[in-house]
Amino acid sequence: MSSLAASDPRGSFGNRAVNWIDAHLKWILIAPSVIFVGLLIVFPIGYTIFLSLTDAAGAVTRPFRFVGLKNYVTWLTDVERFWPAAGRTAYFTVLALVIELVLGLAIALLLRKTFRGQGLVRVFILLPLVATPVAVGMMWLLIFEPTIGFANTVMKFLGLPAQGWLSDSGQALNTLIFIDVWQWTPMVVLILLAGLSTLPEEPDEAARVDGANAWQRFRHITLPLLAPVIGSAAILRSIDALKTFDIIYATKGMGGGSSHEAETLNILAYGQAFQFSQYGKASALLILFFLMIIISLLLLAILRKKGTRV
Structure with missing residues (x-):
């Protein structure tokens, strides 16, 4: 242990990791919840935007193609x-x-x-x-x-x-x-x-x-x-x-x-x-x-x- 510490004057990697975790503990604790909630919001919106650019219709297994902004133009007119x-x-x-x-x-x-x-x-x-x-x-x-x-x-x-x-x-x-x-x-x-x-x-x-x-x-x-x-x-x-x-x-x-x-x-x-x-x-x-x-x-x-x- 002493030889490892002597080879690394700034301290061991484990000590630096512990110090970093202590300094950012509040963010680490809430990160899983933030990521989970973010995915719950981002994925549905992103998938809805994706579908809005297609002609998806009928059965969910039916193939669809990209139509760009056609659906938006259809509604706006x-x-x-x-x-x-x-x-x-x-x-x-x-x-x-x-x-x-x-x-x-x-x-x-x-x-x-x-x-x-x-x-x-x-x-x-x-x-x-x-x-x-x-x-x-x-x-x-x-x-x-x-x-x-x-x-x-x-x-x-x-x-x-x-x-x-x-x-x-x-x-x-x-x-x-x-x-x-x-x-x-x-x-x-x-x-x-x-x-x-x-x-x-x-x-x-x-x-x-x-x-x-x-x-x-x-x-x-x-x-x-x-x-x-x-x-x-x-x-x-x-x-x-x-x-x-x-x-x-x-x-x-x-x-x-x-x-x-x-x-x-x-x-x-x-x-x-x-x-x-x-x-x-x-x-x-x-x-x-x-x-x-x-x-x-x-x-x-x-x-x-x-x-x-x-």
Whole structure:
């Protein structure tokens, strides 16, 4: 041992290895998890991009050939299915997000105040988050059933005409937005309520002493201080709303309805892959959808940054 150490004045290889491991131990411990998660993300995306450049269709053993950007051109020039589905996706996301943020902020401000039964009210408000989206969709499908559904029963009791709700092409998408708002507004309330609890009270008290009314204090103090939290809630909900699938599938089916009145990009891609077995076209559609999500998140991040500066 002594002769080996003498031949290597910097220490043995084993000692250097131990020292290196000690210096980088935190990275070594998390490396397997990072590599595993990275493969779970990179491989599906990479394989989807690969399929999007082919004419893969039918049986999985069927040979396919590369077609380049043909699938992307096909979708981008499709004015009958792709662009209407993209418009419905944007409409669904924007309207649901705006309603949930406004309604969530209003409820969070009310729950911020102390009153009798506050804990019970919070529990009831958060109940929609407990159910799975498919169960929620099936529940509302029964409520909005045109003939014996509870919604039309109430309408008839009030002397109002029965509505198509999910079956009417002019009402289906708005009804789905209502369902999404019902289920996910509690999550926005939870996020904003946590943000409100961290705000300092001194600015609000100082403004109250100076004679500012409730609206002025909310507009010039609470809202600017809460802007980063609102931005975070908007990003989280926009991601969820953009990729909404469960509720639409549970209520309208794979085609988004008889006349595709509720067909979003997710539903369209699912139908192309699992109903028509057009894997290449479905993959190209998913990549385009993925790019739309990235662009939307970048825009939200820019708006959030500007709001924080203001």
